[in-house]
Amino acid sequence: MKAVSYATYGGPKVLRVLNIPTPVPGPAELLVRVHGAGINPADWKLRSGQFRRLFRLPLPFVPGMDIAGEVAGVGSDVRGFAIGDRVFAMLEMKSGGAYAEFAVVDGSLAAHAPVTASSLEAAAVPLAGLTAYQGLHRHGGITSGQQVLVYGASGGVGAFAVQIARAAGASVTGVTSTLNLDLVRALGANDVLDYRTADIFAGPRRFDLIFDTIAKVSFRRWRNVLRAHGTFVTVNPVIGKLMPAMLTRALGINRVRSMFTETSAGDLAALARLIDAGQMRVPIERIYRIDDVAAAHEHSAGERVRGKLVIDLGGRLDTRRTGASISAASNVYR
């Protein structure tokens, strides 16, 4: 099969498209013919070697954590899936394997893909969608009627978070830059703030839940706009930056959560239901061919992505798709 792989850590140039053996699923695994693979910042961060002190990747390594496609093989112990089923899944960070024509996934971690989304749209969902869903529900304890602020509302995690928070009945303020105000409004934010022109820390607004998907602002500043007993959730698990947050938590003033996303078939199924209920759409900025993955990594590393980036591994012409045409449904920005 064709796959993207790298044999050493480094810049985008270490990425190679190779022919490698198709993986063989174990008894608890599914073999998936990958139609689309989502791109996440974790992919280029791992490739650059910045996590190598935390864990070593098995090099050569096939990157990517997000897949959607069709079941091509079912391990003897797997229940609930049959050949030909459309599925999506988040692969483990340390094993990767998404940027390839076939991938194996633990059968307990895959979910049936949303029926109204194309495979490319479904492929854009897992890591960013799970981060938004778990950040708001599991860590944030979101409830209807709350005032919720999403910082970084135009990125992959933020774009899903705005919609998931609205679906939970919250009133959502999305923070982004000038170029992306319309996108965030179109995703359903009740209010949008431009962090380049507005001082979001000086105004009268107070929030029950702040979801920081960017982690460039210190908690000291966030505390000014967080209600007493409000909850602050960050995707940045760096303890040093969170010291002030730890103190306020110790004093019982705010709840502070620093999160690592976990792969979960149940949460993926919840995301599929939101999509099929029309409460969440998948904004895709760009679709890349497998040969252009280096350009995709460069774009992602520039930190200006609007919505999601995906690699097309054959899903674009997915005839099983039941929704509207991809450009209309997924809001592909070109």
Ligand SMILES: NC(=O)c1ccc[n+]([C@@H]2O[C@H](COP(=O)([O-])OP(=O)(O)OC[C@H]3O[C@@H](n4cnc5c(N)ncnc54)[C@H](OP(=O)(O)O)[C@@H]3O)[C@@H](O)[C@H]2O)c1
């Ligand atoms: N802890 C975990 O388990 C976990 C899980 C998933 C992701 N993450 C991390 O979460 C972060 C976000 O992921 P993502 O997939 O959403 O990334 P992404 O799609 O690449 O985010 C891009 C967005 O970030 C916004 N942005 C960049 N700098 C900003 C700033 N200073 N202030 C406000 N917005 C800014 C940009 O908006 P503008 O162009 O308008 O500035 C852009 O739309 C990444 O660092 C990722 O590694 C962590």
